[in-house]
Amino acid sequence: TWQYCQAGLWQKVYDLLERENLFFDLHLCGGDAILLELYQFLLSGDKKDQDYSQVGRIYKHLGEVYHALGKLEKAQEYYKRALHLSVGERKLKEKCQVLILSGVTYDDLGDLIQAQSYYEQALACSREIDDLEEEGRASVFLGWVYNGLGKRLQALEQLKQALSIFQTIKNLDEEAWAFAKLGCVCLDLDEKEQAATYLKQALEI
Numbered sequence: 063t064w065q066y067c068q069a070g071l072w073q074k075v076y077d078l079l080e081r082e083n084l085f086f087d088l089h090l091c092g093g094d095a096i097l098l099e100l101y102q103f104l105l106s107g108d109k110k111d112q113d114y115s116q117v118g119r120i121y122k123h124l125g126e127v128y129h130a131l132g133k134l135e136k137a138q139e140y141y142k143r144a145l146h147l148s149v150g151e152r153k154l155k156e157k158c159q160v161l162i163l164s165g166v167t168y169d170d171l172g173d174l175i176q177a178q179s180y181y182e183q184a185l186a187c188s189r190e191i192d193d194l195e196e197e198g199r200a201s202v203f204l205g206w207v208y209n210g211l212g213k214r215l216q217a218l219e220q221l222k223q224a225l226s227i228f229q230t231i232k233n234l235d236e237e238a239w240a241f242a243k244l245g246c247v248c249l250d251l252d253e254k255e256q257a258a259t260y261l262k263q264a265l266e267i
Contacts, residue, residue, distance in 0.1 A: 085123050094127045101127070118147030122160050129167055137167050158187045158196040165203055169210075177207045195236075198227035202240055209247050217247045238267040 079085055085097065101124050105117070121144035128137040141164045148157035165180030181204035188196035205220030225240040245260035 094130045097123070097127050098131075115147070115153070118144050118153070118156065121147065122156070122163070125160075125163060125167075129163070129170075134167050134171050138164065141167065154187055154191045155193055155196060158184050158191075158193065158200065161187060162196075162200055162203060165207070169203075169207060174207050174210050178204065178211070181207060194227050194231050195233065198224045198231070198233070198236055198240070201227065202236075202243060205247075206243055209243075209250060214247060214251050218244065218251075221247065234267050238264045241267070 079100075087093075101120050104120055121140045125137045125140035125144060128134075128140060141160050144160045145157065145164070148154075148160060161180050161184035165177045165184065168174075168180060169177040181200055184200040185197060185204060188194075188200055201220050201224035205217045205224060208214075208220060209217035221240055221244045225237065225244065228234075228237040228240055241260050241264035245257045245264060248254075248257035248260060
């Protein structure tokens with residue numbers, strides 16, 4: 063990869079990163095500093111030869127890297143750049159993902175109102191393209207931010223919608239996630255028996 067970077071073969075670098083799933087491997091293994099330098103290499107290539115759809119994905123990945131490094135404002139900067147390039151029907155799934163990531167960043171910054179706005183946009187976007195997986199994810203995050211804002215009943219309703227979606231598409235990991243969040247909201251409502259039921263269901267999956 064570094065040889066390709068030094069030779070200015072940006073397309074080969076990008077293709078290798080995507081084909082071998084190096085972003086997620088390095089990201090999960092704590093290689094964010096390496097990824098940061100690598101993507102800066104990519105963006106320093108000849109602009110006229112760059113594919114804007116690829117640049118948008120690089121911006122998205124850079125946002126995730128800066129978020130992991132605790133540089134939340136910088137992460138938002140790159141997410142906004144990614145959203146700017148997420149235009150057209152073929153880009154709507156990626157737009158949903160970036161909207162959720164932006165919401166998570168605002169959530170971590172303590173701005174729950176902005177987080178809610180981004181999650182609601184992601185939810186609308188996912189429904190526009192009938193993407194149940196993204197709709198479920200957006201619903202969980204929106205439900206959780208409702209809970210943070212003290213809107214417990216709205217939180218329960220949104221999380222139950224997410225649970226139903228994940229059960230429909232048979233995504234067990236996300237189903238357990240939704241059950242766990244439902245349990246936490248019930249605890250905040252002092253509904254301990256129902257909370258225990260949800261949390262038990264989460265553990266049993």
